[in-house]
Amino acid sequence: MKKKNSLKVALAQISPVWLDKSGTLKKILKQIKAAAKEEAELIVFGEGLLPGYPFWLALTDGAEWNTKVNKELHAHYVKNAVSIEDGDLDEVCKLAKKNSIAVYLGIIERPKDRGGHSIYASLVYISEKGKIKSVHRKLQPTYDERLTWSPGDGHGLQVHSLKRFTVGGLNCWENWMPLPRASLYAQGEDLHVAVWPGSDHNTKDITRFIARESRSYVISVSGLMSVEDFPPKTPHLEKIFEKAPKILANGGSCIAGPDGEWLLEPIVNEAGNFYQTLHFDKILEERQNFDPVGHYSRPDVTQLIVNRERQSTLKLED
Numbered sequence: 001m002k003k004k005n006s007l008k009v010a011l012a013q014i015s016p017v018w019l020d021k022s023g024t025l026k027k028i029l030k031q032i033k034a035a036a037k038e039e040a041e042l043i044v045f046g047e048g049l050l051p052g053y054p055f056w057l058a059l060t061d062g063a064e065w066n067t068k069v070n071k072e073l074h075a076h077y078v079k080n081a082v083s084i085e086d087g088d089l090d091e092v093c094k095l096a097k098k099n100s101i102a103v104y105l106g107i108i109e110r111p112k113d114r115g116g117h118s119i120y121a122s123l124v125y126i127s128e129k130g131k132i133k134s135v136h137r138k139l140q141p142t143y144d145e146r147l148t149w150s151p152g153d154g155h156g157l158q159v160h161s162l163k164r165f166t167v168g169g170l171n172c173w174e175n176w177m178p179l180p181r182a183s184l185y186a187q188g189e190d191l192h193v194a195v196w197p198g199s200d201h202n203t204k205d206i207t208r209f210i211a212r213e214s215r216s217y218v219i220s221v222s223g224l225m226s227v228e229d230f231p232p233k234t235p236h237l238e239k240i241f242e243k244a245p246k247i248l249a250n251g252g253s254c255i256a257g258p259d260g261e262w263l264l265e266p267i268v269n270e271a272g273n274f275y276q277t278l279h280f281d282k283i284l285e286e287r288q289n290f291d292p293v294g295h296y297s298r299p300d301v302t303q304l305i306v307n308r309e310r311q312s313t314l315k316l317e318d
Contacts, residue, residue, distance in 0.1 A: 002041065004164060007041050007042060007162065008038075008277045011219060011274045012043055012221065013273075014271050015249075016229065018051070018055075020051055021080040023051075024052065028092065032101065032103065034273055035273050036101050040101060041100070042102045044103075045221060045223075046196055046197060046223035049223050052223075053197035053198070054144075054147075057144040057145070059240050060243075078117065082107040083112065092105065093131065097129055102127055104123060104125055104126075106123055107121075108120070108121060121171050122135050122137045122152070123156065123195055127162075136169065136171070137151075137156060139153070140177070142173045154306050157180060157306055159184055159188060166191065169194065169195065170184070190217065192218045199249050200222075200250060200251065202222065207220040208256045211256035214258075215292070221253045225249040247269070250269050252266040252268055264276050
């Protein structure tokens with residue numbers, strides 16, 4: 001019998017079928033089914049896992065202007081991006097509902113409310129009832145990511161109740177942004193989800209830092225990627241392989257407790273679901289001496305304003 005005061009989580013550290021939406025979706029559904037068998041109540045996948053991270057940008061002179069390579073790879077990426085409006089996540093939602101398991105999933109989103117041609121690195125929260133409750137579009141794509149991803153907005157800076165916990169999440173280097181973190185803390189977040197494309201150099205320091213700062217559990221989940229994960233049908237694969245290292249993303253998924261200590265140290269070069277049970281009372285214990293938006297805050301001196309309006313070029317007034 002599941003205990004109300006605890007939460008069993010699954011960290012799904014897997015590789016995509018790179019830039020193949022349908023193939024990657026099959027892998028995601030498989031991991032959710034496996035987590036359900038282990039009675040997990042929340043499963044988390046890495047940043048942009050569906051259908052994959054744009055590794056080609058750093059390998060094919062991605063900033064070179066108006067080239068056939070970059071244009072064709074970008075078009076292939078867009079065609080394999082996720083349209084929530086068209087039901088691309090319906091099977092994930094159905095499986096979440098069937099197994100009463102919540103899901104945080106990193107996707108490359110192709111939203112119709114922005115015209116349907118630009119793409120965003122989005123973090124989707126699906127409740128244990130199979131409902132999409134938030135879609136957070138990454139506020140600021142990092143460095144070369146800006147050559148293919150568009151900047152998001154604050155609409156998805158939301159938290160969600162899951163048993164006694166309050167969960168929220170950010171994409172990759174957004175986790176280094178103090179104000180988006182603070183916006184989640186102020187909404188009561190006590191279980192922070194940080195998703196990454198992969199590699200322990202991203203997760204080994206900041207996971208514990210956020211946990212210590214927020215006095216919350218922090219789950220970091222990364223993907224895996226090696227040269228074997230590039231499908232043969234990938235456009236300009238020979239060009240990508242000219243500079244591609246054997247391992248492009250080694251994982252590094254991990255969990256820190258509200259005291260900033262490891263519950264699960266970074267796991268590298270290993271695929272699968274990794275499980276941990278979190279206990280709610282540990283959060284209350286660590287908030288005794290520090291609470292960044294409660295007793296250890298001064299809202300009379302500093303306050304944060306968050307615009308959560310979904311941004312669009314068009315506002316129709318019929």
